[in-house]
Amino acid sequence: MKKLAIFASGAGSNAQKIIDHFRNHASVKIALIVTNKPGAGVLNIAVKEGIDTLNIEKERFFRGDAYVPDLQQKGISFIVLAGFLWKVPIALINAFPQAIVNIHPALLPKYGGKGMYGSFVHEAVVNAREKESGITIHYVDEHYDHGDNIFQAKCAVDPGDTPEMVAKKVQKLEHLHFPVVVEKLLLNETP
Ligand code: GAR
Numbered sequence: 001m002k003k004l005a006i007f008a009s010g011a012g013s014n015a016q017k018i019i020d021h022f023r024n025h026a027s028v029k030i031a032l033i034v035t036n037k038p039g040a041g042v043l044n045i046a047v048k049e050g051i052d053t054l055n056i057e058k059e060r061f062f063r064g065d066a067y068v069p070d071l072q073q074k075g076i077s078f079i080v081l082a083g084f085l086w087k088v089p090i091a092l093i094n095a096f097p098q099a100i101v102n103i104h105p106a107l108l109p110k111y112g113g114k115g116m117y118g119s120f121v122h123e124a125v126v127n128a129r130e131k132e133s134g135i136t137i138h139y140v141d142e143h144y145d146h147g148d149n150i151f152q153a154k155c156a157v158d159p160g161d162t163p164e165m166v167a168k169k170v171q172k173l174e175h176l177h178f179p180v181v182v183e184k185l186l187l188n189e190t191p
Helices: 013-022 041-049 058-063 068-073 090-095 118-127 163-186
Strands: 002-007 028-035 052-055 076-081 100-104 132-139 149-156
Touching: 002 013, 002 163, 013 028, 013 041, 013 163, 028 041, 041 052, 068 076, 068 090, 076 163, 100 163, 118 163, 132 163, 149 163
Parallel strands: 002 028, 002 076, 028 052, 076 100
Antiparallel strands: 100 132, 132 149
C-alpha cells in the first residue's frame, strides 16, 4: 500500500477530490492531512473522512527537521500539495525525491511565484487580457511554483470573464485532472 500525505492550507476542495478518488483503492491510501492553518477547511474534511492530521509550525518546518520523522513514521511515500502556500524546505525535498507534487491554478511559468495564489492569480490573468488560463501540476523544488512540469490543461478566458469566472473554470480542471494525474504518477504511468 502506498501512503500519501496531502498538504493543504485552504478549503480543501482538491483534497476532497483526491480522497474520493482513492477511496477503497487497491494500492493507495490517503494516510495524512498536513496543514499550517489551524482553522483550515481541510481539517473538517479530515475529521469527516477519519484521516489523521498533522499541524505544522514554521520554526520546525523551515529550521528544524521539516517533520520528516513524523512523515516517515507514518510510512508516507508521496506528498501532494493541494493549496499549500508555504515554500517546501530542502530537507523535505531531499527526503522525498521526485515524490512531492504541487498544483497551481495557472499555466506556469506565467502567474507563479510568491503571492501568486488563489484569486490573485485569476485577477492577474484577467488584467493581462490573457486568452487562456489553466492548471499546472509539477514536481516541487525549493522555489515557489517551480520544478519539472508534469501536466497542464487549458481553458479559455473569454472577453468579459471576471476573475471569479476564470477561477470556476480552473477549479473544474483541477478537480477533473489532479486525482487522475496523481494516480498515474503513483502507478508509474505517464500522465
Ligand atoms: C487551488 O486552486 C490550488 O491550485 C491553489 O490553491 C487552491 C486550493 O483550493 N494553489 C496555489 O495557488 C499554489 N500556489 P482548495 O483548498 O479548494 O483545494
